[in-house]
């Protein structure tokens with residue numbers, strides 16, 4: 001187990017932990033990958049999954065956006081389904097589709113067959129994290145995992161889905177199966193984050209990308225206890241932890257309750273909710289991350305520039321309204337067709353404000 005780095009000058013860690021950063025920190029979800037020509041060149045020679053299990057490629061792809069854009073945090077290049085592979089599930093990442101599960105999980109027997117994550121199966125992830133913390137200087141390294149609900153949605157549906165109908169059917173009609181599935185996935189998520197924390201990541205983010213498909217009542221009853229267990233079990237690590245989802249305006253309060261045990265809790269906000277409103281919905285002492293609409297980046301620099309200034313202003317208002325900090329990001333991931341030059345200019349603009 002490596003000792004954690006002290007990064008007193010990291011604006012990302014300052015904002016996440018309630019200190020005043022020297023400048024507004026900025027990084028982008030999905031900054032590593034799809035939008036970068038240097039990523040596409042590497043990917044032309046490797047499948048997505050094989051890249052995720054190659055420590056040198058993981059290290060290189062994680063560093064690409066840091067070199068190019070001068071962001072304040074790196075996100076580990078991996079995918080939310082990587083630990084499922086490490087737990088014996090036959091999953092692939094198909095170009096232009098996303099994760100595809102060979103045998104979707106639909107019966108009690110399917111659920112019982114899910115094994116624990118063997119840390120040895122994701123050894124290249126540990127090796128990459130160890131290499132990265134040696135190379136990143138003051139740039140924070142964020143590890144991540146998928147939250148149990150979002151992982152369950154891929155496993156039950158068999159791949160990406162719009163309405164998550166089979167997932168909701170299991171959740172509502174087969175509560176025992178649902179609880180068993182969510183418990184197994186929560187264990188896998190905790191184990192995958194533990195591997196990354198042991199190897200030295202400076203912070204973690206839990207992606208519950210599709211939780212916004214749920215009502216607040218269903219989220220609280222069927223999902224929140226499992227996600228909260230992730231944060232509770234890892235709270236002792238003392239690192240900032242971010243809880244993110246899309247379409248979660250109604251869930252922000254509950255999502256911040258889940259992350260409350262963290263030494264420093266951050267809630268990711270999508271572009272639909274103004275940051276000062278989000279500040280009033282989350283628990284006191286929570287920092288906010290977000291929330292420029294990724295589509296704005298496709299509309300040209302004048303619009304990007306105006307929207308970015310608005311987000312920085314809204315972040316200041318959010319802090320005045322009680323948020324413990326603001327980390328500039330998009331409301332969801334960088335779209336593949338984004339001009340990387342715009343991202344570089346955006347980082348420079350945010351740093352100048």
Ligand code: 1CP
Pocket residue numbers: 028029030031032033034043048075076077078079080081093094095096097098099144150159160161207209332333
């Ligand atoms: O062909 C390719 O090159 C694959 C495209 C790709 C990439 C670059 C996928 C397939 N995953 C990734 C990497 C990835 N995935 C990262 C690290 C890179 C970075 O963030 O810079 C991260 C953090 C993820 C996380 C991820 N994977 C999420 C949560 C974040 C989010 O965007 O909501 C989700 C939902 C996935 C599943 C997934 N993997 C890949 C795709 C296209 C998808 C989404 C599929 C769908 O629409 O349901």
